[in-house]
Amino acid sequence: MTGRNLITDVQNTWCPGCGNFTIQHTLKALLDGWEKEGRSLDNVVLVSGIGCHAKIADYLNINSFYSLHGRTIPVATGIKLANPDLTVICCCGDGDCYAEGLDHLVFAAKRNIDITVIVHDNRVYGLTTGQYTPTSPLGFKGKSTPSGTAELPLNPVELMLACGATFIARGYTKKMDQLKTLIREGVAHKGFSFIDVLQICATFFPAADYYTPRVYEPADHDPADFQKACLLAREWDYNSDARIALGVLYRKSMPGFGERVAVPNRTASEREQAVRDIIAARI
Amino acid sequence: MTGRNLITDVQNTWCPGCGNFTIQHTLKALLDGWEKEGRSLDNVVLVSGIGCHAKIADYLNINSFYSLHGRTIPVATGIKLANPDLTVICCCGDGDCYAEGLDHLVFAAKRNIDITVIVHDNRVYGLTTGQYTPTSPLGFKGKSTPSGTAELPLNPVELMLACGATFIARGYTKKMDQLKTLIREGVAHKGFSFIDVLQICATFFPAADYYTPRVYEPADHDPADFQKACLLAREWDYNSDARIALGVLYRKSMPGFGERVAVPNRTASEREQAVRDIIAARI
Amino acid sequence: MAEEREVSVLVGGRAGDGINNAGALVARLMSRLGYRIYLYFDYPSLIRGGHNFAVIRAATREVGTCREKVDFVLALNQETVTRHQGMVHDGTAFVFNADLVKSEGQGIPVKAILAAEQAPEIMGNSVMIGGFAKAAGIEWAQVEDVFRAALPKGTDLNLKVARRAYDQLAVVRKIPERGSPPLSLVTGNEAIGLGLIRGGLDAYVSYPMTPSSSLLHFLAGEKEKFGITVVHPENEIAVVLMGLGFAYAGKKAAVGTSGGGFCLMTEGLSLAGMAELPLVFVVSQRTGPSTGLPTYTGQSELQFVLHAGQGEFPRLIVAPGDAGEALAWSAIALDIAWQFQVPAFILPDKTLSEGTYSVDTAALPSREDGPAGPGRAASPSLPYRRYADMPDGVSPPAFPGTPGAVVKVNSYAHDEYGYTTEEGDMVSLMTEKRLRKQEALARAMNTFPQVNVLGKADAPVALLCWGSTKGVSAEVGDALGLRVVQPVVLEPFPTTQLRVALSGTTKLICVEENATGQLAAIASEYGIAVDEEIFRYDGRPFTYESLLAKVQEVIL
Amino acid sequence: MAEEREVSVLVGGRAGDGINNAGALVARLMSRLGYRIYLYFDYPSLIRGGHNFAVIRAATREVGTCREKVDFVLALNQETVTRHQGMVHDGTAFVFNADLVKSEGQGIPVKAILAAEQAPEIMGNSVMIGGFAKAAGIEWAQVEDVFRAALPKGTDLNLKVARRAYDQLAVVRKIPERGSPPLSLVTGNEAIGLGLIRGGLDAYVSYPMTPSSSLLHFLAGEKEKFGITVVHPENEIAVVLMGLGFAYAGKKAAVGTSGGGFCLMTEGLSLAGMAELPLVFVVSQRTGPSTGLPTYTGQSELQFVLHAGQGEFPRLIVAPGDAGEALAWSAIALDIAWQFQVPAFILPDKTLSEGTYSVDTAALPSREDGPAGPGRAASPSLPYRRYADMPDGVSPPAFPGTPGAVVKVNSYAHDEYGYTTEEGDMVSLMTEKRLRKQEALARAMNTFPQVNVLGKADAPVALLCWGSTKGVSAEVGDALGLRVVQPVVLEPFPTTQLRVALSGTTKLICVEENATGQLAAIASEYGIAVDEEIFRYDGRPFTYESLLAKVQEVIL
Ligand SMILES: Cc1ncc(C[n+]2csc(CCOP(=O)(O)OP(=O)(O)O)c2C)c(N)n1
Ligand SMILES: Cc1ncc(C[n+]2csc(CCOP(=O)(O)OP(=O)(O)O)c2C)c(N)n1
Ligand code: SF4
Ligand code: SF4
């Protein structure tokens, strides 16, 4: 289907100033571009979790699977294995895929399954009205931790480096052009692509004043340099004050899980024959 | 209770040559030692998952919680938060806590909860008769992957470094003395302690011939050196051929989750008063 | 007023406008006049924008539902006027924010008032409340009292802006004072939390999920006062297993969630059954299946909660009908869980969890003797047998740290010591131990009044309801002269008490907020046949009129 | 022989001795003689050591259970002789490994034979089988045939060592040839796998858990032949969600687990219900609760599987009674899941999953017309409405990649396009759509014979059983002249067919391998009252004699 209106008629209910708008517009712009390049959007699938971020499934007029809190990645993995021709993009929340469903993220990276994971990392549970997430800073006062959290945040970039992810990037919703590049490259990357997006939550974690002066794009960074990527990842630990590197932090080429587990196609009669052969061999 | 027989009468059903015997004997020796030092074993709790490793809960005559596949760590966390006087040791499997329950491991490290996690890392699902685990090498032919796995192993040491664990060690069941030191230090460490134990599975992953010539204890390693710890962690990636560093690879001191979330004790009448005050304030 | 003895107020505005708080203030003002209150808060699953509204009903009788018509409309946005036209009657009084809303009635220039006092925008609601108070003829002293109690921060400025609106408006429908002493206003989730504290709770572990989250927030906020540990872990699997860790260590724990999160707790539930560890599960129901309608109500988790977890083991399920019952039964649930070492469920729904009710504290039973049951055993006989086979199936508990006791709990089939067994005879013995425990539990529950009879107690036609439909059923029962029977305990199923409660009925009408009749199915399993079923499954609770009409249909 | 027409063989040894394989060879030898076979394999949850045994029963009738006495004992360890003394009768013939076992009967010097042929230790079992064949008077040519078919590697050497034992032993109890053509021997899990393949399976996703694991191993081993994707992911949550990913993309998937793993799938199950995605769940039951007895049987997941997942939605549950039924019904389950876009359950237990049965392939229905139902829709009408509200509640499916179709599935309450809705009317409409689908599903299932009537079809006393107790119930029914009624479909509950099957009964006895009577409870919910209940809950399946005795008790 070409020339479709990429934004649906569903009423948008994000708060004014929410960074999710940026992610939505970025995806829309990318989809527009692909369509113009003659790529069919019929083969694009968006998988979302549950949360503010996930509403994007209602707002973008493409195939979508609006799944469960924490479960975008296994759904996306199933879809990709079922039909390798599909381009599968996950829009996850930070609560979603760093807390509830963290293991799926680790295993997607480990397997190098060819999907693109965009984490709307607003560092808070938005839709459930403001509890801490794994990336909230130590001491964050959310509704479940009114006297402040008791744990340091997880550094998802460092985690992904340790898990063998083959494309690791960080974006920021106040840098839309760069974000577009990151997502485009992530989708183009053959294998697992991870993009942590510092997404402004206007209501519960309005951190623009913190991020904007600190973000930078490291000059001459070679994404093939793992050691350097580790240093960049650790420069800012999502807790202490430091510069925040944006861009593609690491990239590497490696065979994907899908190719490795591929099986030959069998016709119905070949299968029936196989069944009958097996049964016959059991006499 | 002192002078107890530390081994129960339960029939031991590990295979001959199984590395679990070493872990059991190591723990017994440590418990013996503690008892001799006058430390009461009444305050020691063992939490196990489900699998060959987990049978240790039946074999050691101490408090134990024989829990679920993948769930030792949250159980242990609850126990420690409930009663900080208890020494809580988890015996996990690699299937257990690197696959089914990986997120709990990550979060225990992140929180720095004061428990000791011993992973019986035999790199296979033993009790379910030999399927690959997250630490099995690429191409491992288990019952669920008869033509070989399609994914690289996870490097748990690297993972723990990325997650903020404050005590990280690797042992080997053919090095019992060292293992004893590691577990003793892990238990003594205030905060989260992680010990990956290369455990020989005599039946499904008899890797002694591989491990024995490759393991070494890095000379002059300073466990406070994070960068060095990362290099040691990456030296052997559980897949390619390399030297395998044993010992305490990383150690750091940090306040624990338990201390941070501690609340004042309240008497029954203080609590009742608080309830009545709250209700009264709602008039 | 629609009736002499009651008044209903609708407060509506955009999500983010603080409609819930405005509703609470209105509720409090009317409560102070001596009315019983029920507040229903309706909001979609979003943070800002969208339409929120609260209906506050004040009556001289106990209430737990809304009427379809309201006597006052407090409109903070235009939608409040346009959307709820069906809720208006001839005498409805409108009070609205004149900056944003066009309507008949009395407009308030909110912006101008705020500007005059240099007050911030968020004080707009105080302006509206001031206006409402005047329109309803409420004494200024009352307003001042309520503001002082409810708005400890910036009270004076809030009062100033409210007073301006109060002075500008005219009395339209005076709400008469009833004279009776005011009661406390408590939400269902607060009541559950307070009940658990009274039951001796040591720890609450929960992962946020509507409509259970407000219980987490409440207990997290008060944890210092209560001296309880509150943990919000990585997910619901961790929640239930941490809870079991607390129980094993001798600490009374509860966990909270809704259906989707409960799915992830079912394996831990079965472990609780096998290991005989006490744990209270608060499962607040919302519209399903799956993510469904997160902020709307439903009663479709009864069968799931009853049968969840592999294998067979005893459990307790209580479904309180209002905040008062929630307060009382939550303490009992925790007691019983510990007395019998079983998992216990408290099964509210969105209506109860997030609804506000008048609670009569005078009726609060004393708990001065402390929690019942063998919660903390003295010195057990040694060698300690965690699963000692007692006549009633309940083994004397001990916890790690008890001198000389080796405390072993086990998810495998096990012997009396907790060691794994695969011997058929031992497996049977332990299964029978759990069956006997189930019987002992049922006997113990029978000493409680488990089934409420409301309405006309000897009427031949009866409504059978459970949970939050108690209030609406009772009212309809009163209006139509029907018996209303509400089992609070749903497992062990109180067959005997239910039969007594139903004796002499000729027609039984089951009222449920689901689409298949879950209580009806269970009742018929126990030989109690339901003649008619009335369902609602659009996520909204029955209003008085909607249930009345449906009941009238089936009794004709 | 205990009876003319049948023979039972016990093979016992240590875990790790390959008792299951030895039993399979014995089964095959007897199958070739024209008998119907049932093989039960009993093993504790450990890898080496411990005691394993297999009982192979060969009869002229269909069998699905063991007798308590055996005619042959093949002892690879001493425990086989000492432990199973109760299973021996006067004429039992013993064949044993003389190196390890002291016993009456014929000993075989296994070590010496292996040494003579320089054969490895693992060929010891072939020696024993050779000895057994001789003792049972089986022709050498048969042995050779079976070895060639079953042991493709090292066949000649295996035969050589077997021959030595064959030559050393004497015929003791000749098992007569029956003349009828031999049938294939298939385990329950293999039958499920083959049935799913015939149903059009594209992908199997599973995390190992006894007693479902052998299905994973079987399909993983044959995936190239079948052209199916087999995935063993990180845990059961990933399993079910990957399965739903496959379904969304238009690929027929099944997932497999046991009760504990199924707990973790319940949230995904509810998603399947809401999103209307077809997925087959194979839940193989074992003794619970919790970890319970991993390698022993039970029938205690029926109510759980029936009510699992939050909210209400249609589902199919089939519980095949033997391998033949498993083969046929697994294909149907997959068909129906896709035809109605619902989750479907196949509910075996350890007895069925790991038991070996004779399967009559002649009875295999042809599937040449390919899978039924609208699995692959042609071009849908645009704009595509994933949840178009059709009279039977079944919306025409389309999958991503379909030109012009925007395919949106959603776990929230949604409209016809799959967009999230919170409107009460739309929520009701979609709930009613699912209710209509439930009715359509029930109607469709009614076109299948869902209830088997065995035994004496018109007897007034009936046994009601389900799943793997089919075989034992049928035998007891035959022996006592009772009717035996076995519903294969358990949801939608086949009330009409069950009533017909039970018509004219005066006494109904429910037989279940659980402790509470789960089918009995469901039947009584549908107004079918059970008079007596016979339970077994020690993890062991009913033997013929154990059930016979219990039935005799209650019919007296
Ligand atoms: C199993 C389960 N647990 C809890 C919830 C409730 N829930 C819905 S969204 C959400 C958090 C969302 O946070 P995040 O993923 O960061 O998304 P955001 O709203 O911030 O975009 C939670 C806890 C749920 N839907 N399912
Ligand atoms: C939820 C759940 N899934 C699956 C299983 C089956 N199971 C039991 S032990 C085990 C694997 C054990 O592997 P590992 O943790 O490595 O322990 P090992 O036996 O190797 O010591 C599995 C999959 C289970 N008990 N529970
Ligand atoms: S709560 Fe935060 S993340 Fe959610 S819509 Fe509002 S601004 Fe965006
Ligand atoms: S299977 Fe492996 S891990 Fe398990 S008992 Fe045997 S040797 Fe040990």
Ligand SMILES: [Mg+2]
């Ligand atoms: Mg978030």
Ligand SMILES: [Mg+2]
């Ligand atoms: Mg292992």
